[in-house]
Amino acid sequence: MGKSTGYNILSYGDMVNNRQRMDPYARTLQQAVRRDSVVLDIGAGTGIFSLLACRFGAAEVHAVEPDASIDLARTMAAANGFADRIHFHQTLSTAITLPRPADVIVSDLRGVLPLFQHHIAAIADARSRLLAPGGVLIPARDQLWAALIDVPEVYRPYTEPWLSNTYALDLSPGQPLVVNTWRKLNAKADQLLVEPAHWATLDYQTIQRTDVSGELSWILERPGTAHGVLVWFDAELADGIGFSNRPGELELIYGQAFFPFQAPVRLEQGDHVAVALSATLVNDNYLWRWDTRARSGDHLKANFRQSTFYGTPVALEALKRRSADFVPSADTSAAIDRCVLSHIDGKTTLGTIAETLMEMFPERFHQHQDALNYSANLAEKYRPATNG
Ligand SMILES: C[S@@+](CC[C@H](N)C(=O)[O-])C[C@H]1O[C@@H](n2cnc3c(N)ncnc32)[C@H](O)[C@@H]1O
Numbered sequence: 404m405g406k407s408t409g410y411n412i413l414s415y416g417d418m419v420n421n422r423q424r425m426d427p428y429a430r431t432l433q434q435a436v437r438r439d440s441v442v443l444d445i446g447a448g449t450g451i452f453s454l455l456a457c458r459f460g461a462a463e464v465h466a467v468e469p470d471a472s473i474d475l476a477r478t479m480a481a482a483n484g485f486a487d488r489i490h491f492h493q494t495l496s497t498a499i500t501l502p503r504p505a506d507v508i509v510s511d512l513r514g515v516l517p518l519f520q521h522h523i524a525a526i527a528d529a530r531s532r533l534l535a536p537g538g539v540l541i542p543a544r545d546q547l548w549a550a551l552i553d554v555p556e557v558y559r560p561y562t563e564p565w566l567s568n569t570y571a572l573d574l575s576p577g578q579p580l581v582v583n584t585w586r587k588l589n590a591k592a593d594q595l596l597v598e599p600a601h602w603a604t605l606d607y608q609t610i611q612r613t614d615v616s617g618e619l620s621w622i623l624e625r626p627g628t629a630h631g632v633l634v635w636f637d638a639e640l641a642d643g644i645g646f647s648n649r650p651g652e653l654e655l656i657y658g659q660a661f662f663p664f665q666a667p668v669r670l671e672q673g674d675h676v677a678v679a680l681s682a683t684l685v686n687d688n689y690l691w692r693w694d695t696r697a698r699s700g701d702h703l704k705a706n707f708r709q710s711t712f713y714g715t716p717v718a719l720e721a722l723k724r725r726s727a728d729f730v731p732s733a734d735t736s737a738a739i740d741r742c743v744l745s746h747i748d749g750k751t752t753l754g755t756i757a758e759t760l761m762e763m764f765p766e767r768f769h770q771h772q773d774a775l776n777y778s779a780n781l782a783e784k785y786r787p788a789t790n791g
Pocket of ligand 1: 410415418419445446447448449450451452467468469470494495496497510511512513525
């Protein structure tokens with residue numbers, strides 16, 4: 404097996420098994436694919452969309468996937484008699500070109516939310532470089548929604564063990580970090596304290612910006628305790644075909660994202676809550692910010708400023724280390740890597756590289772197997788992509 408991006412076969416299986424997701428994707432593909440279609444499957448995983456595109460008659464399919472799962476996709480293409488129609492590219496979509504532009508581009512690169520790693524940038528890049536004029540993008544749009552939720556049980560880990568623990572220790576320094584950390588939930592409809600408010604539309608036909616920000620506001624129609632904001636997306640794969648992650652709908656693999664409040668807020672009917680929610684892509688991940696004001700008439704009940712920036716102890720230092728004017732220095736592992744890389748020349752065996760490593764870095768490598776593993780991992784990282 405080749406490179407791995409962290410998904411495993413079980414998680415790929417869960418995606419394929421999720422009928423509420425798969426059925427609308429399959430219907431949209433069937434509607435879009437013609438006999439002479441060129442289809443691009445970005446993030447093919449185990450190749451499910453590529454196989455379906457062939458089943459629906461596509462002439463030429465390009466399956467792009469950096470993960471080692473592409474090996475399984477190849478085997479399954481052969482098992483289904485589609486090997487001659489699917490071209491495999493073990494790399495990122497941003498690194499490929501196509502012999503003919505695609506009539507259909509299909510993908511699902513989302514995490515819990517579509518604001519996930521480089522999803523938006525990858526779609527925008529594929530749309531501008533790889534899609535034929537008038538071609539079809541699947542999904543077409545995602546709509547993002549948010550609501551306040553009343554979830555005392557879910558909130559418990561945000562106070563325990565940090566503010567009260569059975570060992571009489573002061574763990575309170577952990578609490579500011581944990582309340583600035585979001586998590587996945589599968590919330591129930593009756594946990595929503597308010598009607599969902601629309602936060603943003605991601606229109607993949609036009610989207611360029613990877614960052615999203617918007618104001619949310621609610622006037623409470625019933626009393627309750629708000630423990631945070633729940634955010635989810637509804638997918639529009641094509642006009643009239645999609646699925647929803649709204650609590651109360653049939654559960655999907657995505658779930659919803661729960662952004663906790665700094666402290667629970669007791670709210671009465673008529674109270675006003677405003678949340679400024681923003682997601683900014685920093686390096687490979689989104690930095691989330693949620694600033695909340697809750698009012699009862701003139702009385703300010705809550706005024707929170709929260710961000711995932713405060714959710715990691717070393718966020719500021721780590722950011723500084725990624726700025727353009729930072730001068731990096733390296734420890735001895737750089738010399739070790741340099742040594743291995745200088746010997747990966749298409750002629751030298753891993754065994755020989757491992758022996759060289761042991762000679763040059765005897766303090767670091769005591770076992771031949773250790774040096775061999777180290778060299779093999781690095782060689783795997785830089786292995787040329789195998790296409791076709
Ligand atoms: C959620 S999985 C989807 C797998 C499969 N298409 C499905 O729907 O069941 C997303 C996959 O996209 C891949 N991926 C993410 N960004 C990519 C990109 N720019 N180009 C190609 N693959 C990408 C990841 O490695 C991952 O395997």
